Amino acid sequence: MPSIMWFRRDLRLLDNPALLAALAAARADASADGRVVPLFTVDPVLWDAAGPVRQAYLSRSLAALDKSLGGNLLIRHGNPIEGVPEVVAATGASSVHIAADFGPYGRQRDSAVELALGTVPLVRTGSPYAVAPGRVTKDDGTPYRVYTPYFRGWMRHGWPKPAADVPPDANWWQAMACHGLPVAPDLGALALPEAGEQAAWQRWEQFRTAGLSTYSELRNRADLAGTSALGHYLKWGEIHPRSLLAELSDDDEVFRKELCWREFYADVLAQNPQTARLSLDSRFDQEMRWSDNADDSFEAWATGNTGYPFVDAGMRQLRTEGWVHNRVRMVVASFLIKDLHITWQRGAAEFMYWLRDGDLASNSHGWQWTAGCGTDASPFYRVFNPVLQGLKFDPDGDYVRRYLPELAHLPGKAAHEPWLRPDGYQGGYPERIVDHHLEREVALANYSAIKKPTA
Numbered sequence: 001m002p003s004i005m006w007f008r009r010d011l012r013l014l015d016n017p018a019l020l021a022a023l024a025a026a027r028a029d030a031s032a033d034g035r036v037v038p039l040f041t042v043d044p045v046l047w048d049a050a051g052p053v054r055q056a057y058l059s060r061s062l063a064a065l066d067k068s069l070g071g072n073l074l075i076r077h078g079n080p081i082e083g084v085p086e087v088v089a090a091t092g093a094s095s096v097h098i099a100a101d102f103g104p105y106g107r108q109r110d111s112a113v114e115l116a117l118g119t120v121p122l123v124r125t126g127s128p129y130a131v132a133p134g135r136v137t138k139d140d141g142t143p144y145r146v147y148t149p150y151f152r153g154w155m156r157h158g159w160p161k162p163a164a165d166v167p168p169d170a171n172w173w174q175a176m177a178c179h180g181l182p183v184a185p186d187l188g189a190l191a192l193p194e195a196g197e198q199a200a201w202q203r204w205e206q207f208r209t210a211g212l213s214t215y216s217e218l219r220n221r222a223d224l225a226g227t228s229a230l231g232h233y234l235k236w237g238e239i240h241p242r243s244l245l246a247e248l249s250d251d252d253e254v255f256r257k258e259l260c261w262r263e264f265y266a267d268v269l270a271q272n273p274q275t276a277r278l279s280l281d282s283r284f285d286q287e288m289r290w291s292d293n294a295d296d297s298f299e300a301w302a303t304g305n306t307g308y309p310f311v312d313a314g315m316r317q318l319r320t321e322g323w324v325h326n327r328v329r330m331v332v333a334s335f336l337i338k339d340l341h342i343t344w345q346r347g348a349a350e351f352m353y354w355l356r357d358g359d360l361a362s363n364s365h366g367w368q369w370t371a372g373c374g375t376d377a378s379p380f381y382r383v384f385n386p387v388l389q390g391l392k393f394d395p396d397g398d399y400v401r402r403y404l405p406e407l408a409h410l411p412g413k414a415a416h417e418p419w420l421r422p423d424g425y426q427g428g429y430p431e432r433i434v435d436h437h438l439e440r441e442v443a444l445a446n447y448s449a450i451k452k453p454t455a
């Protein structure tokens, strides 16, 4: 009997233990000719939540996967709780293989599919992480709540070497009617990088040769392309973090640590599934005073019209590229929460709508880190000054001019402070909607009014 490889966030052939398990199961049965049905289900729950950028990216990534499977990817649209058993019934498959999902929705979905499959096993092999959530714990078995000791535990735990390659004679079987690629929305002028496993490896090789050695020095510079830009490839599993870790040397500690942040946040979310939408520190949802009349200021923030160039450039980059530099993500998030007094959840939803690398764990906890209400969070009183951050991490103003044509006439770092120049607003750039120094005091007062944590 054949087996089914149900792809989800692992859209690759290389270093894919679940796929190897599916192939091994099919080969173990002489009557199956080693046939594996490579399946992807377009689940309306996840598809509708993805937003146009990730929908378009996913559609392209599936097209690339289909090509590498010789056009045999079986795409079915609909609820997988019904869809996967239908494929099993139509093919007579003896097992369904997946990489484990640790997200709140994915875990529940997989349990429901498992139940619906009855006697046909749902076999979990590997995960989207080098070390699966739940594996790295303190000596007493409880989860870490602080990153640095988690990182040490993660290093001690270690991870396996990349999995073997798929045998060249793998026998893919489409088996039944394919519903076709999900129709991607038109993104207008928003440009996406090339999708797929091959593109992921090309980007990694480019970064490994030309960017890795300067990563620790340049990664905070918003004006330079000093980071890997691998986030979307990792998000969809077009490349596995284990494949990257295997190619790092002792000198690449800073990059290794960044990969570990992704694993840490996945672990935190798996241990605290409610933190996908709620603050880990519940005082922020229950007691903190937030702005009552936030719609206009939210709109100004979301469209990049707050009058603070570093913030506005970040939000316009988000809508132009579906991506924002990490330093700028922190600054725009801090501005929304601490200058506009708007909850992190609204900002996180906006990011998830637009980001091509939008990932529930990294996004919710990146926001909570900035808000000061998550695990290992930056303390609330750390309020980023949007002007000083701009001057430091975009010293010549190139980043803000790239996204804000209204400031193109201001040379060098002058683009960060148009209010200092008589011609600062001649390009039509908006005036500041709030006074940062004043709003900082308001944020600190709101924070000091909430009760101290009990534990």
Ligand SMILES: Cc1cc2nc3c(=O)[nH]c(=O)nc-3n(C[C@H](O)[C@H](O)[C@H](O)COP(=O)(O)OP(=O)(O)OC[C@H]3O[C@@H](n4cnc5c(N)ncnc54)[C@H](O)[C@@H]3O)c2cc1C
Pocket: 219, 227, 228, 229, 230, 231, 232, 234, 235, 258, 259, 260, 261, 262, 263, 265, 324, 325, 326, 327, 329, 330, 333, 351, 355, 357, 358, 359, 360, 362, 363, 364, 366, 367, 370
């Ligand atoms: C408010 C906020 C929201 C964020 N939302 C997301 C998100 O939705 N998806 C996402 O992948 N990352 C998110 N991040 C983390 C980080 O900004 C991105 O991973 C990074 O900018 C992606 O660019 P890169 O691939 O060039 O990163 P690089 O600097 O090259 O890092 C390599 C990889 O390490 C991981 N990584 C790096 N920094 C972090 C971090 N702080 N947290 C978790 N993983 C990290 C990512 O997988 C990244 O691709 C968020 C950060 C903040 C402050």
